Amino acid sequence: MEHRVVFSDRVSSGESRGTASASETASYSGSGNVGPEVSHLGWGRWYTLRELEAATNGLCEENVIGEGGYGIVYRGVLTDGTKVAVKNLLNNRGQAEKEFKVEVEVIGRVRHKNLVRLLGYCVEGAYRMLVYDFVDNGNLEQWIHGDVGDVSPLTWDIRMNIILGMAKGLAYLHEGLEPKVVHRDIKSGNILLDRQWNAKVSDFGLAKLLGSDSSYVTTRVMGAFGYVAPEYACTGMLNEKSDIYSFGILIMEIITGRNPVDYSRPQGETNLVDWLKTMVGNRRSEEVVDPKIAEPPSSKALKRVLLVALRCVDPDANKRPKMGHIIHMLEAEDSLYRDERRTTRDHGNRDKQETAATESGESGSRHHQQKLR
Template sequence: MEHGMVFSSEESRGPTSAGATDTASLGSGSTGPEVSHLGWGKWYTLRELELATNGLCEENVIGEGGYGIVFIGVLTDGAKVAVKNLLNNRGQAEKEFKVEVEAIGRARHKNLVRLHGYCVEGAYRMLVYEYVDNGNLEQWLHGDVGDVSPLTWDIRMNIILGTAKGLAYLHEGLEPKVVHRDVKSSNILLDRQWNPKVSDFGLAKLLRSERTYVTTRVMGTFGYVAPEYACTGMLNEKSDVYSFGVLIMEIISGRSPVDYSRPQGEVNLVEWLKIMVGDRKSKEVVDPKLPEMPASKALKRVLLVALRCVDPDATKRPKMGHVIHMLESDDLLFHDDCLLFCRNGGMQESIQMASKRIAMPQS
């Protein structure tokens, strides 16, 4: 497994700072560098990005999936970047593209992958991101890392909390808010200190012009999608919360959200974990590759948070800001809270009981 260069199927990767040349021209008719009137990033020419990625060659590909192909690039100033060549964008008007990219580009948070700039030239639509050099969470959870995972309990909790903070910023710190629409482990990039950075936020909205593309890929990934999606076809911030709950379960258990290689009854991670917790087997859901067992109190807390996030009733799921409060609370959550929650399928009484004990307001 390559730790620094390989990313999963959909993501752009990367840590460095806004490494671009001075600026770049926009459109095939431009002849020189211009400062972006958007006020946040840079326009790159196709020539600059081809030069940085060795002609968009296959050897520079570090990710490929529904959103596009991602290349590692080195700019003329030596800065490493991740260049995402977007797919399914032939109908994307230049003005519309710039407006949508601006919304993504203005996001600034330590737990979000930073967008440095973009290229609009001919049929090309490219995004230039910081390069995060330690792969993605999916690789570290499910890749060949040996019998003992380098992801300790503390590291996993840091990843969960950092991801929650990044999503809370998208939902509650921006106007208009940004709904990710595809929260999953392969979209969580990790730096060398194991700090998480959420990637690909805003791309579903950016590429919404392709209707079949939106409904099949951008709007969610099988196993992470909230149940109400099947009824309405619409995703919102509470859908992100559901996906985040699945992500927590994945991080704690080391299991994929859907795994058909497992026995019947264990294929669906959410349903299996509910049963295990309901049967007072919380310790048995922990990833066997974890170097050490977590404290019972800490395990119960994070399991309850996960269960609240995947409540079948979207209106009962907490906001991401409330999730952060729960994760950071030192108050003891009793096992019976989780037990009652599982057996009642997320009944309001059990939510109120658990929330009261951690002094958390209802969403």
């Protein structure tokens, strides 16, 4: 059964609703064999505005697949058939071309299976555009909060795999690069999913690209209400530990199916962190699981991942674990969960065998008794 998610009047699917017409393609590619120029940055491609307009059918409204603080994202198809996501950056402060290219190079060189890959860019006039791989299964926000029916296709195992994938992508940004990259805007809408439900973190590096000192960016970050670490209000700066806090909120959101802040809920349940801490403190952890998960986890598996989330949102930023440590905790938990399920299954099989043997033995005994008679 194929699920289609509608969110903010946008349909997220792998189908492209707008491609360049033959005349448009011919007009900008000449003979049809001339592709985008290789950039001088040592990676990626430099695309002309005309190419990207043709790929997105003139940046038309029906090809919009996302809107956020950084800009508008369009679905597009290049002349070679490659599906792409084109992000038209807004409020870019009219950066100089050289400055923009230097910052984009940092993002462009990043390669990790859990990070959305940047293919190239466009710098033309006032336009600043980024071209990404197209991830064709929507984002996590859509699949958690969208209309997917009574039973979510995101099983417990899939959700745990998504959490681990996000952690690996963020660990690469924090610990695998020099200088490290702090995401600064971790939220469910920035976690894309492919057809195998693998997590792809998007929008990393864009805060620095557009200037972290910009009041526009500050306003946007405040707009991601519920994900921002408490110390942000004191320092005004988002750092690695702020990413960890946001990641903890995201784990809670994935487990519970609830928004970080939801004023439609009863008093005491508005703030996800406060509510979850209360539920755990009252030994009601099993009640926090998203009711749309058909097969809930074992109590031990749930408590282990909740512990990780709670450590991530520690009010003391210095007590929050690093992303590498989080991966170790999650992988150990995943291993224990698998072992636990295997043990349960083995016990079940052993019980069945013992029952069968007992019944066979009883049957044999009755048979012998009948023969003796």
